Amino acid sequence: MVKEQVANKQFHFWTNWLLIVNSITVFIGMLIAFFGNSFLFEYHNKGTGNLFFGGRNIPLEILTFKNWLFGIIGATISGFHLLMVFIVHFAFRKKQIWARNAIALAMVTWFALDSGLSLYYGAYYNIYLINIPSFVIIVLPLIVTWKEFSGNGASA
Known part of the structure; x- marks a missing residue:
């Protein structure tokens, strides 16, 4: 009983973590x-x-193109x-396996x-500045809660 309550609190914590992290990232996308x-x-x-430019100023035409790319990347x-x-909010919280699997597959892809x-x-800065932190803060809760989804009948 106590073990189950602890597991439920942990699952609730990680569910809220995912809600907060993804909500913040919606805002970050708008900033981008x-x-x-x-x-x-x-x-x-x-x-x-x-x-890409050897440290020189980016030409105006390319900067305009980059700003457009950042616009659509931020929107995405x-x-x-x-x-x-x-x-x-609507499926992972209910421990529906498809939700966990969809998030995991989307993040890995x-x-x-x-x-x-x-x-x-050669854009290593993108990997360590953006990709690794983003991946860890979203996939870690999936790993920690993975077994919570096993055998609960809430499959795809």
Whole structure:
């Protein structure tokens, strides 16, 4: 009985963690969309400038293109994480296996593709600045709560 109460508190903690982290990331996506070239993303932008332009100023036409790309990437980040908020709130919380599996598969797919492309182009800063922290803060709760979903009849 006590062990079950502790497990429920832990599951509740990690569910709230996922809700908060994904809600914050919705906001971060909006910042990327509208302020991707500001001081907020200076370290990432400097990494991009150093890698692709040898540290020189990015030409205006390319900066405009980059700002558009950041706009649509930020919008995609916001939409993806808003969907995650709904999945966590309405299905993960009820320990529905499909919700856990969908989040896990989405995160692994994103991490593998994004990090693979970053490695290919030498954008290591993107992996350690964005990908690893993002992956860990969302996948860690899945790992910790994984067994909570086993055998509860809430499968796909």
